[in-house]
Amino acid sequence: MKMPRVRFTLRSMMAAVAAIAGLLALPTWLQQFVAVVSLPCLAIFSACRLVAKRRRRLAAVCFWTLAILANVLFAVISVYPGMISVLLLLAWCVIFLPTLAGFGVAWAVAATPEAAAQQSPRRGAWAWVVALSVMPGITAWTAWPFHLAFLSARASLEQLADQVEAGQAISFPQSLGPFEIVASRIDARTGGIALLTDPNPSGPSGFVRHKGLLIDAYRFNCYAPIRGDWWHVGLGDGWCYHEED
Incomplete structure (x- = not known):
């Protein structure tokens, strides 16, 4: 009974080693591109797992921690103007928006059956998800700091x-x-x-x-x-x- 599981584990390890070896063989700029793109993909995959397992508390911790850090970071960096604002806006579009939205949606959706019956708290959760996910982009675009x-x-x-x-x-x-x-x-x-x-x-x-x-x-x-x-x-x-x- 244990053999199929062992074989599956070995195959997974071999596939991971092959993927890492293929990544290292790529040019440096392409490695950086793949690394950047993989971050939001991993975040969305993790958020989907949290929804499937109804881990709403963990999803809330991930969302709120990342949202607060992202908004504070963007506000501090945006005090100084220039092309850094363009880079921040690009980073928000590629990395922060899908990551924050993924964990935010997981937090708003992965409710227990008891909490699902309460509509008003969930509406408040969606409002926070939209506001905190969009705010870093607004900060980079307007440079209000x-x-x-x-x-x-x-x-x-x-x-x-x-x-x-x-x-x-x-x-x-x-x-x-x-x-x-x-x-x-x-x-x-x-x-x-x-x-x-x-x-x-x-x-x-x-x-x-x-x-x-x-x-x-x-x-x-x-x-x-x-x-x-x-x-x-x-x-x-x-x-x-x-x-x-």
Whole structure:
């Protein structure tokens, strides 16, 4: 009676070894792609197992732990703007959304017969699943943590920009809220002032202030002192954030 089970185990082990060997034989970039794609697939498979076994408590632990960590991680990283937002959005679409949705659905569906009769708690569970699964994507798309961080540091940025405009001697770097300003530029023709967070000559980044210019509506009007051809975020009242290609 034990022989078929042993044979099945050996076959499974041999198949796993063959799969690992085949994966190691692939190019590095393809190995990374397979590894990334396999994560949500494993999560969805695990969620289906939890539903089949009615492990609602374990599904809740998996969903809430991952949802809280993902939302906090996205909020912290999104304080700093740039192409990182695009990478976060891609990671959300490929990894976090299917993973969170899988465990969330398992938590909402894998109810005991007694809990299944209570409709209102399950409706609340579905609301939490949708909200916490979608929120990381909204964070990456809107970069709302960066806007809040800018508002908290705006008074200091205004003061520093006024000093640059007046031609005062300023020492760098300066920490203004969560941002570190390492250099400044001023465009004599337009009066635009750039407070740089990255002074790289081939692609500087930083805050740009243009007084009396509607840069939110006409983004290409605020091209000096640094352009926003790689990344442009309008911040209102003459302020924007630029990354130059």
